[in-house]
Amino acid sequence: MTGLSFQGVGVGLRRPHLAEVAALASSPVPFWEIAPENVVGQGGKRHRQVMAILERDPVLTHGLSMSLGGFDAWEAEALDNLRAFLKTTGSPWHSEHLCWTSHGGANTMELLPMPFTREAVNHTVDRAKRLQAELPVPFLFENVSYYAELGAAEMSEKDFLAEVLEGADCGWLLDINNVYVNSVNHGFDPKAWLEGLPLQRVRQMHIAGHWWDEEEQLIIDTHGAEVIDPVIALFEWVLPRIGRPVPVLLERDNNIPGLADLLAERARLQAVYDRALAPVLSGGSRG
Amino acid sequence: MAERLQALQRTMTDLLLDADGEDAFLADPAAFGAARGLEGPDQQALARFQRRLRVYRDLVQGALEDPLPDCFPHIHRILDEADAWEDCVKAFIASRAVQSPYYRDINPTFVAWLADSGWGQDRWPFLLALAHFEWVELEVLRWPETAAPSGLAGEPGPDRCAVFDGAFRNLAYGWRVQESSGDGPVPPAGPAHLVCFRDRDLDFRVLEVDPGSSAFLARCLDGAPAGEAATGAGLEPAEGLGLLARLRREGAILGFS
Numbered sequence: 001m002t003g004l005s006f007q008g009v010g011v012g013l014r015r016p017h018l019a020e021v022a023a024l025a026s027s028p029v030p031f032w033e034i035a036p037e038n039v040v041g042q043g044g045k046r047h048r049q050v051m052a053i054l055e056r057d058p059v060l061t062h063g064l065s066m067s068l069g070g071f072d073a074w075e076a077e078a079l080d081n082l083r084a085f086l087k088t089t090g091s092p093w094h095s096e097h098l099c100w101t102s103h104g105g106a107n108t109m110e111l112l113p114m115p116f117t118r119e120a121v122n123h124t125v126d127r128a129k130r131l132q133a134e135l136p137v138p139f140l141f142e143n144v145s146y147y148a149e150l151g152a153a154e155m156s157e158k159d160f161l162a163e164v165l166e167g168a169d170c171g172w173l174l175d176i177n178n179v180y181v182n183s184v185n186h187g188f189d190p191k192a193w194l195e196g197l198p199l200q201r202v203r204q205m206h207i208a209g210h211w212w213d214e215e216e217q218l219i220i221d222t223h224g225a226e227v228i229d230p231v232i233a234l235f236e237w238v239l240p241r242i243g244r245p246v247p248v249l250l251e252r253d254n255n256i257p258g259l260a261d262l263l264a265e266r267a268r269l270q271a272v273y274d275r276a277l278a279p280v281l282s283g284g285s286r287g
Numbered sequence: 288m289a290e291r292l293q294a295l296q297r298t299m300t301d302l303l304l305d306a307d308g309e310d311a312f313l314a315d316p317a318a319f320g321a322a323r324g325l326e327g328p329d330q331q332a333l334a335r336f337q338r339r340l341r342v343y344r345d346l347v348q349g350a351l352e353d354p355l356p357d358c359f360p361h362i363h364r365i366l367d368e369a370d371a372w373e374d375c376v377k378a379f380i381a382s383r384a385v386q387s388p389y390y391r392d393i394n395p396t397f398v399a400w401l402a403d404s405g406w407g408q409d410r411w412p413f414l415l416a417l418a419h420f421e422w423v424e425l426e427v428l429r430w431p432e433t434a435a436p437s438g439l440a441g442e443p444g445p446d447r448c449a450v451f452d453g454a455f456r457n458l459a460y461g462w463r464v465q466e467s468s469g470d471g472p473v474p475p476a477g478p479a480h481l482v483c484f485r486d487r488d489l490d491f492r493v494l495e496v497d498p499g500s501s502a503f504l505a506r507c508l509d510g511a512p513a514g515e516a517a518t519g520a521g522l523e524p525a526e527g528l529g530l531l532a533r534l535r536r537e538g539a540i541l542g543f544s
Contacts, residue, residue: 105386
């Protein structure tokens, strides 16, 4: 299956929904997204359900723990498992996060912020190229939510992202919720931020809900609630500017609702997607 | 090679994982960074983002703790009621034992850490046995399937070797861990010989066996023919063959070679 086959709004395949989804005659979504780390090397009843769904339905893969901006070596077995899973699923690309997750061998299981420095750009570009060389499909990376700068910044997050994208010559998984989260937490205009970046590199998008931490006056990127209206508005604004019907993934990792509710939210986002891209797909101006 | 970046990540990792990382960082973030090789501007940035960098500590500690109460409900209850759960988790996280890229490996890493560190076992001597038994259910349920070799016989015989499913476990504990419950999570002292496996419906099963049957199964797992294994374990051959036939029916044994 090629990347061109992936359009519309998909959903992350989650454990509470496996039995229900596996029992359906066909996929209820244009595609699923799944983290290989949660599937490879497993067996049993749930694993059979996952593999049956992935065999039946289109899937995109999204990794969690490559620690792209870190220093720890990738385990040969983990890379072998990932390559085999990419082959099994036929995912047209594999995405990871522009962050680090482990240091000195210790895994934090959290997406940690990169310092916005020249040294970090060079290091991350080098790691991204090396990871790309290990994978059988194109590699995309995702802009992450960050709550604090790590060390003295030498450039903005936007410039850091642009330089890594260009330096590594990678595709971009644009997480529109993360753009919004960062714009609130760090006080910038998300539209101006997006206009300054190479949207032609966007191959996929993520959209999600989040949580407002009243005590810290900070949005935490929990993926634990429905997508809020300002994020949907930004989503609708950016789609025609990307100008292509890239696949969009609705993320939900916490407070996971029933499948019907999640699919209803997906349908609402699909309507926004269709409306926003209608002028582009019909050859009209983007307005 | 990217020494400043390494120092920044080392500093952040110590803040996130060390038992005293939060206190030391909040007391003096610049000194915290200086001790880890950071220079003036980076030290000042740590101080400027002090409060928000601390948020990451909560997120990381939460992420690493999150799977444990579900996997180890009895351990969680016992330690929580003794106000010791947080200390246990904090020590586990500070050990930096979690190194696998797979989130699911946090649970077995916790068991391995209890075995290595001995944490809490002077006060709760059953802790490791109970943790291991609580983990085994998930391990068995999720164990990768293996295809049965071709040409296996369906019935056991004295000269035949049992081919076990990869998820089969023959376990012996000094605590009757299988008797732990929500109302009484502390296991009684006493030997427990348990076989755990995935049945034909892929559900978890646990059977208590006598010591002789446990020794017999251990020999079978080592590749001994059933008759020889029974003799070595002091078991009547017919009894051993009957146990193997039952385990075959229930899905724990793939067949006999």
